[in-house]
Amino acid sequence: MKYALITGGSRGIGKAVCLKLAADLNYNILLNYHSNTEAAELTKQEIEKYGVQCDLLKFNVSDDAAVQSAIATWKASHPEDKIEILVNNAGITKDGLFIWTNTEAWDTVMDTSVRGFYNVTQAVLKDMLRSRYGRIINMVSLSGLKGNPGQVNYSAAKGAMISATKALAQEIGKRKVTVNAVAPGFIKSDMTIDFDEDGLKKHIPVNRFGDVDEVADLVSFLASDKSSYITGEVININGGLYS
Ligand code: NAP
Numbered sequence: 001m002k003y004a005l006i007t008g009g010s011r012g013i014g015k016a017v018c019l020k021l022a023a024d025l026n027y028n029i030l031l032n033y034h035s036n037t038e039a040a041e042l043t044k045q046e047i048e049k050y051g052v053q054c055d056l057l058k059f060n061v062s063d064d065a066a067v068q069s070a071i072a073t074w075k076a077s078h079p080e081d082k083i084e085i086l087v088n089n090a091g092i093t094k095d096g097l098f099i100w101t102n103t104e105a106w107d108t109v110m111d112t113s114v115r116g117f118y119n120v121t122q123a124v125l126k127d128m129l130r131s132r133y134g135r136i137i138n139m140v141s142l143s144g145l146k147g148n149p150g151q152v153n154y155s156a157a158k159g160a161m162i163s164a165t166k167a168l169a170q171e172i173g174k175r176k177v178t179v180n181a182v183a184p185g186f187i188k189s190d191m192t193i194d195f196d197e198d199g200l201k202k203h204i205p206v207n208r209f210g211d212v213d214e215v216a217d218l219v220s221f222l223a224s225d226k227s228s229y230i231t232g233e234v235i236n237i238n239g240g241l242y243s
Pocket of ligand 1 (some may be wrong): 007008009010011012013014032033034035036037039059060061062089090091092112139140141142183184185186187188189190191192
């Protein structure tokens with residue numbers, strides 16, 4: 001059976017990606033989340049309505065030992081199954097001017113995105129290389145391209161993921177494993193729930209925030225066979241806000 005592993009798949013963009021990969025590509029889903037088990041269980045039920053399997057994997061992507069152990073245990077109980085798609089989606093913000101940013105706010109934001117990318121990608125990449133097929137999609141941000149005041153930690157984390165995407169793509173292209181990044185602007189989710197959409201949308205050419213499904217459609221294309229000749233790219237999805 002073919003699986004797609006989505007980190008932070010229980011809510012927001014990650015949830016929409018899980019549903020889309022199940023609906024469009026008929027993949028079974030390995031849904032990682034951190035703490036909200038109720039949300040993960042509800043998402044699992046929605047995914048399984050598409051007739052695929054959804055396994056929940058609870059771990060903190062930045063915790064090396066937890067990631068290794070959860071994925072190794074899953075692999076041991078699924079010896080015939082393959083993880084063909086990895087979406088490194090888990091990410092958090094701890095915003096504030098850099099001058100007021102403390103070590104905890106710096107480290108947790110960096111660790112969730114960058115260490116998370118390292119930990120989870122390391123855990124699945126060898127198998128993808130062996131089977132000479134894989135899709136890795138990293139959820140980054142407009143902040144990682146442009147830099148955003150009040151988000152020096154988050155901009156640094158997403159910027160690091162963008163560079164890692166480009167470098168890793170060049171290392172493994174020959175093995176038919178592609179690595180791309182998706183860089184959303186303002187998308188409606190719990191992360192942006194307190195944002196002033198009416199004020200901010202004036203700066204967005206299409207005059208609105210994006211929907212999680214719009215991001216998931218892009219991820220679904222990158223996760224499919226149709227994207228075989230695209231690797232090392234960062235694709236903006238921001239309503240024209242920045243390119
Ligand atoms: P969200 O609604 O806050 O959902 C975050 C998801 O990540 C949840 O499933 C959460 O699980 C999980 N998560 C958080 N920390 C984790 C950890 N340490 N280990 C494992 N899972 C963890 O966020 P979102 O808006 O969907 O954002 C998803 C991604 O898109 C992030 O990387 C974010 O930076 C990026 N992004 C979002 C926007 C936007 O406008 N929303 C824009 C640009 C980029 P629990 O519920 O269990 O904690």
